[in-house]
Amino acid sequence: MSKCVAIIPARGGSKRIPRKNIKDFFGKPLIAYSIETALKSKLFDKVIVSTDDEEIARIAKKYGAEVPFMRPKELSDDFTGVGAAVGHALKWLKENGQDYDFYCLIYATAPLMQTKYLIEGFEQLKNSDASKALSVTSMPFPIQRTFKITPNNRCEMFWPKNFPKRSQDLEDAYQDAGQFCWKNIHKESKDITFGSDTIPIILPRHLVQDIDTPEDWKRTEYMYEAIQRSENEYREI
Numbered sequence: 001m002s003k004c005v006a007i008i009p010a011r012g013g014s015k016r017i018p019r020k021n022i023k024d025f026f027g028k029p030l031i032a033y034s035i036e037t038a039l040k041s042k043l044f045d046k047v048i049v050s051t052d053d054e055e056i057a058r059i060a061k062k063y064g065a066e067v068p069f070m071r072p073k074e075l076s077d078d079f080t081g082v083g084a085a086v087g088h089a090l091k092w093l094k095e096n097g098q099d100y101d102f103y104c105l106i107y108a109t110a111p112l113m114q115t116k117y118l119i120e121g122f123e124q125l126k127n128s129d130a131s132k133a134l135s136v137t138s139m140p141f142p143i144q145r146t147f148k149i150t151p152n153n154r155c156e157m158f159w160p161k162n163f164p165k166r167s168q169d170l171e172d173a174y175q176d177a178g179q180f181c182w183k184n185i186h187k188e189s190k191d192i193t194f195g196s197d198t199i200p201i202i203l204p205r206h207l208v209q210d211i212d213t214p215e216d217w218k219r220t221e222y223m224y225e226a227i228q229r230s231e232n233e234y235r236e237i
Helices: 030-041 054-062 082-095 115-126 214-236
Strands: 004-009 046-050 102-106 132-138 147-149 155-157 174-184 198-203
Touching (some): 030 046, 030 102, 082 102, 102 115, 115 132, 115 198, 174 198
Parallel strands (some): 004 102, 132 198
Antiparallel strands (some): 132 174, 147 155
16 A cells, blocks of 8 residues: 655744644634645555744644754745755655655635545546646646836837737646645656656646735635535535
């Protein structure tokens, strides 16, 4: 049987939304939703939170995660990506005699994440020759018709030839949903994450929202409330 570990990076120094990872979201710290979804999936031998912050560590443990180490400060600044945090966690686990077949990077800011997509990602990855399975969602508009704003405050298309084309005639595009990424530890990646070694796990757009700004936070609250209301109405039928 495959051994799996979930790794949830959660540093304490969020700037745009202070203390974002443990900010109250409908009665629970935001990170609690990621921890609880991971545990509910029953996929993982361990759910680990990688943090440099004692308060985050305490809250993570309260909701069922393990915090077997504190992340070094040099891996917790604004310029350190999640890849470095995951690499540090995997190195620590290996040095302490804990070997795994798969890991899943889960973001601490994903209260809309659902277990069925975590499970789908694992099932598709383990039954394939890919190295990763990534949560993605479709773009809400054709990227081929996007434009930038120039220094003199005018519009300029990236691809002007696409201006006369109908939206339905343009190819669909996708983006990282910012919820999870599975990795087969025994298979070397031969491409970037958004490349040929990665299986896309497509999520509906109403379950996807980055939380980087106060506006994002408010939008996520609206989405979460709508989902909960819809689920409650379904149960009552």
